[in-house]
Amino acid sequence: MNLYRKTQNPQFLLAALFLVLSGFVSCGDPVIQDYIEDYAVQGLLTVGEPLQGIIVSKTLNIVDTLKLANQVLRDADVRVRLGNREWKLAFMPDTANGGSYGVADASVRVLPDTVYSLYVKLANGREMTGQTRTPKQIRWLTGKEPKPLLQYPKDTATLPAAPDSLSIAWEAVPGINDYIFGILCLDTANYGKYLTPPDTAQKNRRVYSTFADRFPRYPEVIRYGFITSTKIPVVWVGFKWFGPHEIIIYAPDANWLNWFRQTNQQGQSPRYDKLLGSIKGGYGVFGSISATRQRMFLLKNQP
Amino acid sequence: MNPNRHFLFFFVCLAWLLFSPARPLVAQNTANNATLSGYVMDMESKETIVSAVVSIKAAKLGTFTNKSGFFALKNIPSGTYTVTVSYLGYAKKEVELTFQAGESKKLTAELKRSIKQSEQVNVEATREAEKRQINISQVSVQMEQVKQLRIGGESDVFRTIQYLPGVLTASQVSSGLYIRGGSPDQNLVLLDGMTVYNPSHLFGFISSFNTDAIKDVDLNRGGFGPEYGGRLSAVVNLTQKEGNREKVAGSAALGIISSKAFVEGPLGNGAFMVSARRTYLDAILALLPKDPLNPLPDFAFYDLNAKITQNITPDDKISLSGFLSRDYLKLGASGISIGIGIGNRSASARWTHVFGDNLFSTLNLSASRYNNGFDGNNSGFEFFVDNTITDYTGKLDLEWFASSDLTVKFGAEVTNFRFTYEQNFSGSRDSIAQIGTQTSTQTNLAITDWTYAAYGQFNYQLSDKMSVQTGLRGYYFRQNNSVALDPRLSFRYQFNDDITVKAAWGLYHQYLRLASNPNFSFFDTWLPTDSSLGLSSALHYILSLETKPVEGYSLNFDLYYKTLNNINEINLSNIRSRNVSQIFYSGNGYSYGAEVFLEKKTGDLTGWIGYAMGWVWSTFDSLNGGRRFNTRYDRRHDFKAVALYRLNDRWEIGGSFIFQSGQPFTGVSSRFQTFLPNELFGTGVTIPTDRNGLRLPPSHQLNLNVNYNTTLFDLPARLLIDIYNVYSRRDILFRYYDTSDKTTVPTDVRLLPILPTLSLEVKF
Incomplete structure (x- = not known):
């Protein structure tokens, strides 16, 4: 019987189909894994x-x-x-x-x-x-600490870059190349409740932030940034609220820095990277920082 | 198999071939035979035709034209013969010629376009021509098919290539070619002999080659000969049009994504061609009112192809080619502005010369530059990254048609590479770091290297049934002072007129490495292999069965096994790297699989059906605990179907369907909450499962194309209607686990839904 005749035979076609499908199924992929406690x-x-x-x-x-x-x-x-x-x-x-x-x-x-x-x-x-x-103690560069009062113009998108008054700087810490910048909202003044119109039920008035508020996360009171320099402008997009804040510069050891990258630089889905961890026998970090802090007050935008 | 064994195997095979009793290397009694050489070209435009078949049936001789449209037939016995010249889409041409002993004749054959996809391609002639050309795993994609197979309203060479079996994609919005387990950086992409380092637009959605400017494209999926080197997996070889030598002609097209224009015409003793394409999203956005609080990104791309060809003498031709492409994205808001740009700039000068009647030479001088980078200004704090690879290459290729049985190719290539990488996070653009320095805020690196290569390749027809292609490519890399040798070997055995078996084996080395994100080709960074790393290498084993079951159809089966050694994955954990080995994880891989390809090239209905089953594995000491894992582009099943049907003179319809197993991805096995100082909620960190241990659902898509041929102001015009993703299957681009709240939400980022587009193309 030649192949042409075979292909006219329904049993042959069914057997061929079964074989092909069996081949596909046998080459299937593994099933999803279950919870593993670590x-x-x-x-x-x-x-x-x-x-x-x-x-x-x-x-x-x-x-x-x-x-x-x-x-x-x-x-x-x-x-x-x-x-x-x-x-x-x-x-x-x-x-x-x-x-x-x-x-x-x-x-x-x-x-x-x-x-x-x-x-x-x-x-x-x-x-x-x-x-x-642990790192050595980090210190502000004299005269370049954060200013006690900060006020941005309303339309920061179209105005020229802010003057040097917004810039802060610190002394380099031996052995440290990378720093962490933190803006902590102290939230003690209830500053926002005096604003008009009081269009929010929140205690403070939220400051618009182009890049951050599009992806709302849990309302943390601190924001972190990663800097390779020893100076930075206190940028508008860093703030969430008007009112009192603390500007913090951290000098991290390598373990702390890697932990920061592990947890803060992977968006909404941080996935553990063993090469960024520093615990033998498990997950996690044992790291250290030194920090310098300065309080300041963010005034509401100009009308 | 260790390297010594590779060479032992190669030389044993070579010795057997050279001294086998099948046929002496140089046939006897041929000294007085005649020779026919010349060019094949389009009758109307005088554009040379690549891969046309020239044959003399009575003498059982046949050959294909090369990339310059040149051919040579040797060992023609004295007498009068009918010479047949044919090519798909053209009417067959027959010329009667009388040859005297020892005579050398020249022929310029002009073929006339046929409205129908010609069924007049001389099957027997093609068989004769194919006997010497092994070309295993090679597919020549017809540009007419590329133009009709539009994806998302844009015809695209790489998108069409993705519809071939064994060519996988990172996603349906990526034009990157993942061929038989190789990544896009392992493909050599040549345009008129120039290397193109990032052939993509729109974050990789389409390739940067404007189809109007391309005459011919070949894809070699593996087992390629020693004339090509420097890449591990595949070769994509594109040839730009030379232009119409008879009259000024052109076309203009308005599309949803972009518009383009093409002009060609006679120039001096030759022709010119210019083609340009541009998006207009930026122009549309410029007309919209601006809202500083809700800024829109400004995005655009453009490309330009140009070529000038001049015939200096009947045996000398010079061509100048240029290629330019650029993508940019700008965003500005609330005191911060960011700009991103990528682009290619390439140019080449090519001189082809025919020595006598059987030695064809090509001297190609080219320069190619790929650049990407971003810059920004954050309330006065300036920063930028700029990365460039530039190559200056001189290449000489000689093709000697020694006899009707033997063709020899040999050549040499020298390349000067310049890599620059400048990164400035000091806050001031004016702060310029010295070249070769790396500080906490600034990096300014410049590396210059020379690479040299030479090759010899023999195509020898041992008997009427058997032919072999073998050769060796050697490299010297100056910076790491290393030498590499790539032996290559392939066979062809013809059982009968309709069944041919081919096999290929070869060693391949790669010097360049690419740091890239597979979903986002904007920041591709090419790097040399420095002394901290060994060269990457691959071994190809290919077995192919080519059949012609029914007239007009070809049915091919390919089996392949490929090992990849010293390949790399980018090390995202490392902030600062002092050598190349710190930028990458280094490991090995292998892939294997089978492919079936049924193609119909002639008639009103053309197209193909392809199926591939494959496995791709990698093992890296630093990844996945050292256990092997599937790469992201490992897809078990890969089915593709393309059909183009010409209803009548006015209507043409086409469709393409793709079904692929889902991509592997890394799942999670558990989660824990982490806290930095002063954080109230913290960050949910997931514990990954085995790398790429899970698989997304299969992806599939149907696209339809309709062409309506008409006239507009008495000019030929085509209305192009395309429906991308007809049944709106929104495949998953990637899956992540959102831990920004107390519940962990597996979230899928999906691809585009149905997208109908309309374009108008006018020719003049």
Whole structure:
């Protein structure tokens, strides 16, 4: 029987179809993977501040609604070493982040230019470790601190670039190439409620920000930016609110910087990159910063 | 197989071929035979025709014209013969010629266009011509088909190539060519001998080649001969039109995305051609009222192709080619302005000379520059990044038609590369860093390198049934002081008139590396392979079965296996890199698969159906825990169908359908919430699953095209109606997990819905 005759045979066609479909199915793709529980540490030390705020947590199933209380592990053995000294950290409940570990004695402060080691042992025996060398203290460049009052023109899009009065600068920190810029809304003045018309139910009047407000996120009171320079203009798009603010410049160690890139520079879907983490045996960070701060007040736009 | 074994295998095969008893290398009793050489051209425009078939049936001789339209037939016994010249879309031409012993005849054959896709292509003649040309995995795409197969209202060479089996896409909005597991940077894209480094517009939606200006395009999906080198996967070779030597002619077209104009005509003892295309979104936006609080981006692209060809003597021709393309995007608001620009600038001068009747030479001098960058001003704080690759290349190719059985190609190439990368985040454009410096705020790098290559390639017909192509390409790279040798070998065995088996094997090296985002080709950065990294290399193994089951149809089956060594993926974790190895992760990969391609080239109905099944794997020590993973362009099944039908003189309809397995993507296995100082909610960070361990749903799309031929002010005109994505299947471009709230939301970014477009094209 030649091939032409075979192709006229329905049984032959059905068998051929079955074989072809079987071939397709056998070359199918793997099914979606399920939830895998993992463990993370977030230890961000700040020079000159108490040795506190180390969060130990497990990772959560993405189908569950986030509850920080479910994430935080309260029974871990957490220790920090500095040379021959070792502190066993206690769990300190906190509703804001679910609680963290720290040295209860607030007089124990993080020293600059010092190597700290972290050791964490979970109840299930899992061990995680990390190490950081704290940066030297960062300072403002004299005369280039943020001005106490700041007022932008209304139409900043079409007016010439702002004068140098908006520019701030700081002294370079040895060993640090990259800095983090933070604008923290202190939100103490209820400045916005005196504005007219009071067209918002929020306590403060939101400042329009072209690039940020198009992608609204949870209403954080701080905004961060990444700078490779030791000077920056205090830019209009950095602010969310009118009123009192704190301008902060951080000098991060490599672990802190990588953590910032991990969590703040991937838009709405940060995905953990192991090469940016600094915890052996798990996920997370053990890093450090030094910071310099200055308060200022953002006035409402000109009418 | 280690390199020594590669060469051992190559030389054993070569020795067998050279000393096999099948046929002596130079046929005997041919010294007194005649030779016929010359050019084939279009009767009306006198434009030379590439890949036309010239044959003498009675003498069982045949050949194809080369990229310059030149051919040579050797070993013609004395006598009177009918010489047949044919090409698709043209009426066959037969010329009776009498040859004396030792005579050398010249022939310029002019073919007349046929309205129908000609069915007069001489099948037997083509078979004779194909005996010496192995051309495994090569597809010559007809420009008429490219023009009719419009995607989103734009005819596009790369978009058409994407409809061939084995050519995959990053997405349906990307014109990048992922060929048999290779990424777009592994494809050599040549335009009149000039290398084009970023052939795309509109963030990669369409290629930057205006189809009006292109005469011929070949895609070689692997196993290519030693005349091409420097890339691991494929060659796309485009030839620009020379222009009409008889009269000034042209066309103009108004489309939704862009408009274009084309002019050609006689010039001196030759012709010229100019073609330009431009979007007008920026012009439309300029007419709209501006709102500083809701700024609209300003976007545009344009390109320009030009060529001048002059015949200096009957055996000497000089052509000057130019290509320019540019895309830019500007956005300004609230004290910050950003501008992005990319562009290609290329030019070449080509001199072709025929020595005697059987040695064809091409000297090509070219310069090609690709640049991209962005700049901005943030309330007086200025910053910019600028990145450029420039090459100056001199290339000499010689094609010796030694006998009816043997064609030898050999040549040499020297390239001067200049890479520059300038980055300035100091706040002031006026702050200029010295070349070669890298500080926390500024980088100014300039690298100059020379590369040299030489090759020899033999096409030898061992017997009526068997032919072989073999050769060697050698390189020297000055900066890392390394030498590379690429042996290549391919066979052709003809079982009968309708069944041919081909096989190819070859080693390929690549010196250039591309740092790129597969979905966004705006910031492509080409880099050399410096001493911190070894050269990339690939091995191709291809087996092909070519059949002609029914007259007018060809049915081809290809099997391939390809290894990729020392390839790269960009390292996004690294902020500052002091050498190339710090910019990339380095690893290996391999791909394998099968392709089926059924094509009908003649008649009122033309088109093809293609199916490919393939696997692409990579292994990088630094990625996925060192475990192997599928690349993003690994698609298991790939089905394509293209049909173009000429209803009558007025109406032509066409359709294209594509079905592909979904792209692999990286899913997530869990999530945790992270906090920086003073953050109240923090950031939800997801834990990824295996890299590209999951797969999106399959993607598929149907496009329809209708042409209505008419006249406008007594000028020939065509109304072009296109429907992109007819049933509005909005495929997923990528999937991400939105963790900006307490619930994690898997979010799909989808591609364009149905998009009807209308264009008008007028010829003069």
